[in-house]
Amino acid sequence: MERTAARNAASGSAFADVFDRAPDLTWRAPGRVNVIGEHTDYNDGFVLPAAIPYGVTASVAARGDDLVRVASAQLGGAPAEVRLAIFPVLPAYGARRVSG
Helix, strand or coil, X not given: CHHHHHHHHHHHHHHHHHHCCCXXXXXXXXXXXXXXXXCCHHHCCXXXXXXXXXXXXXXXCXXXXXXXXXXXXXXXXXXEEEEHHHCCCCCCHHHHHHHC
């Protein structure tokens, strides 16, 4: 738990450095690999996943417009920007999931 708290704090601090505000939320997703059964679990197959000591930590904050700004603490550089208006509104749930 202490390492997760430290990673979340580091992510929040990096977010504040780039975007000049504190994040609204921070999440961490632990890493895993499939030892056997890659891409079979959603077809009623069997898998043997294993935890790995890597993961992804993300800090986010809401904006009042359609601009999404993304930065990487590992890669550095200026944040990438994209406007949500360029993505079509897709009616089906599955299609919305694919588009993000």
